[in-house]
Amino acid sequence: MGESKEERSIRELYGIEYKIPSYFLPALINNDESGLEENDIKELNAFYEKENFSGGHWDCSEEEYFSRFNDVNSMGGNVVDCWYIKFPKEED
Numbered sequence: 856m857g858e859s860k861e862e863r864s865i866r867e868l869y870g871i872e873y874k875i876p877s878y879f880l881p882a883l884i885n886n887d888e889s890g891l892e893e894n895d896i897k898e899l900n901a902f903y904e905k906e907n908f909s910g911g912h913w914d915c916s917e918e919e920y921f922s923r924f925n926d927v928n929s930m931g932g933n934v935v936d937c938w939y940i941k942f943p944k945e946e947d
Contacts, residue, residue, distance in 0.1 A: 870914070870938035873926040877919050877933045884913055902927045911941040 879899055881887040888896050915937040923931040 870940045873937050873939065874922055874924070874934045875915070875937045876925050876927055876930070877935050879927060880915060880935060880937075883937070884915065898928045906939070908939060911939055914938045914940055 875883060878890065879895070881890055882896075882899055888899075891899070915935050917935075919933050919935050921932065922934045925932070925934045
C-alpha cells in the first residue's frame with residue numbers, strides 16, 4: 856500500500872529522513888527502551904541531542920533492509936527509513 860499525495864507532500868514539506876537501526880524503533884516511537892542495552896541508550900540519546908528533536912513526531916516505513924550505514928551509529932545492519940516530521944509553528 857503506497858502513501859497518498861497528501862502524505863508525501865507533508866513529508867516533503869516538514870519531514871527530515873533518517874536511516875534508523877530497526878532495533879531502535881520501540882524506543883523511538885513508543886519511548887520503550889526496555890530492549891536496549893545501556894550503550895544503545897547512550898547512542899540514541901546522543902543522536903537526539905545532536906539533531907535537537909522537539910515539536911514533532913516520527914513516521915517510519917514498514918520495510919526493513921540492510922544498510923552499511925545509518926544515522927545513529929557507525930554499525931551496518933537492518934534499518935528502516937524514518938521521517939521526523941516537525942509540526943508547523945503557529946503564527947501569532
